[in-house]
Amino acid sequence: MRYIVLVFLTVVSIILVSGCTYLGSYNYNSNTPEGAGVIIESFQPDFAEVYSGEPVKFTMKVRNSGTFSAENGFAEMLGLDQTWKAVNQELVLNDELLPNEAECRYPMHAISLLPPDQSAGIQGSDKICTWTYIAPSMRSGLFSHYSPRVRFFYDYKSYAIKTVTIVPSDELKVLQTQGKTLPSETTEKSNSPVSIDITTATPVRSFGYDMIFPIIIKIKNMGDGTICYDSQKCKTSLEGGPKWNTFQFKIILPDDMTLYGNSCEETMDLYVPRGAEQTITCQIQASQPARLTQKTISVSADYGYFVDKVTDIRVSSVQMGDSGEGQE
Numbered sequence: 001m002r003y004i005v006l007v008f009l010t011v012v013s014i015i016l017v018s019g020c021t022y023l024g025s026y027n028y029n030s031n032t033p034e035g036a037g038v039i040i041e042s043f044q045p046d047f048a049e050v051y052s053g054e055p056v057k058f059t060m061k062v063r064n065s066g067t068f069s070a071e072n073g074f075a076e077m078l079g080l081d082q083t084w085k086a087v088n089q090e091l092v093l094n095d096e097l098l099p100n101e102a103e104c105r106y107p108m109h110a111i112s113l114l115p116p117d118q119s120a121g122i123q124g125s126d127k128i129c130t131w132t133y134i135a136p137s138m139r140s141g142l143f144s145h146y147s148p149r150v151r152f153f154y155d156y157k158s159y160a161i162k163t164v165t166i167v168p169s170d171e172l173k174v175l176q177t178q179g180k181t182l183p184s185e186t187t188e189k190s191n192s193p194v195s196i197d198i199t200t201a202t203p204v205r206s207f208g209y210d211m212i213f214p215i216i217i218k219i220k221n222m223g224d225g226t227i228c229y230d231s232q233k234c235k236t237s238l239e240g241g242p243k244w245n246t247f248q249f250k251i252i253l254p255d256d257m258t259l260y261g262n263s264c265e266e267t268m269d270l271y272v273p274r275g276a277e278q279t280i281t282c283q284i285q286a287s288q289p290a291r292l293t294q295k296t297i298s299v300s301a302d303y304g305y306f307v308d309k310v311t312d313i314r315v316s317s318v319q320m321g322d323s324g325e326g327q328e
Contacts, residue, residue, distance in 0.1 A: 029308065032193070036066065036222040036223040037070065037192055037222075038154055041063050042061045043058070043149075045058050045059075045311060045313045051316055052138045052318055053134060053135060055135075058077060058130065058132075060075060060128065060309070062126060062129075063113070063125070064114065065123075066156065066190070067190040068192065069112055069113060069115055070111070070155070071154065071155045071156075072232070073152065073154040074106045074110070075111075075150060076151050076235075077097065077149070078148065079146065080097075081096055084136055085134040087133065097133065100132060104127070138317040140318075143314055143315060144315050147312050148310070148311060149310040152308075153305070154231055156193055157303075158193075159190045159196060159301070160188065160197055160198045161298045162187050162215070162298070163185040164294065164296075166293050167291075168205075168207075175292075182292070185202060194219060194247065195218075195220045196249070196300075198215055198217055198297060198299060199216045199218070200213065200214065200215040201213075201214075204286070210288060211285070212260050214282065215297060217279070217280045217282065218277060218278075218279050219277065221277070223305060224275060224307065227245055227303055228243055228245075228303065229246070230302075230303065233304060234305070245273040245274070246269055247269070247270060248268065248269050248302075248303070250266060251267075251268075251297070251298075251299055252266075252299070252300065254295045254296065257284055259282060259283070259285075261283050264282035264283075
């Protein structure tokens with residue numbers, strides 16, 4: 001009997017010491033590169049080790065590093081609500097502890113982060129959100145590890161603008177004979193969590209009638225986070241469901257250009273999970289120009305996005321010499 005009790009206590013000790021982790025094999029730390037939208041610069045508790053019944057404040061800091069303002073931002077913490085208690089029960093909504101700051105909360109989604117001003121050497125604006133919990137009880141002499149994570153939601157934009165040169169074949173021959181160069185073409189792209197790029201073989205030669213030529217659109221999830229139609233749907237939709245990893249983009253053409261065939265549509269939905277890239281080829285039909293001309297093709301998108309960051313904390317039973325509060 002003594003042997004059985006000893007084995008039982010050993011198993012219980014292993015469970016308590018190993019603690020609760022909520023990560024599995026999935027890496028929730030978004031490694032967002034500079035320039036790819038909002039970066040979670042830090043997320044950590046006051047102390048790496050706390051004691052049963054001790055109030056603990058977790059602090060997150062985010063910063064916008066992209067081209068546009070991040071709008072409708074808010075934050076949430078995951079992984080503690082089932083075992084930890086809130087210091088302020090009035091901040092608990094649907095079993096979730098909301099941030100201490102009103103503008104950080106989901107019902108408000110009021111955070112707006114300005115982009116950096118490169119010409120003035122000014123970084124994008126930042127924001128701090130905090131949560132205050134009470135550490136759970138531990139049996140005397142035992143401890144537990146927790147790995148909570150924070151998630152920051154926001155709305156953002158992406159675009160790419162490509163200049164395409166169209167020239168009648170006769171005029172192109174004259175230019176080549178005279179040794180003249182064609183006007184330069186430009187491609188402009190936003191710094192965003194979703195990167196868009198447009199490429200095409202140019203110049204496009206015309207032969208006296210409407211021409212058809214391809215453009216290649218490359219879209220990559222650069223922010224190491226998750227795309228949604230908007231930040232609200234990121235929060236309220238089924239985790240990993242059809243509204244995650246999907247967004248909508250638009251192809252904008254000049255008046256004398258149209259999309260040809262069934263290759264593409266003006267507005268399209270696209271599935272681009274974290275770290276993935278999709279390539280789309282669209283056929284463009286353009287009118288015959290009277291002379292060399294340049295046209296502008298653009299692709300733009302408005303969408304929601306979120307990034308994650310994990311921290312670690314150890315909860316121990318009360319310190320030696322304490323009153324014993326929190327022991328069982």
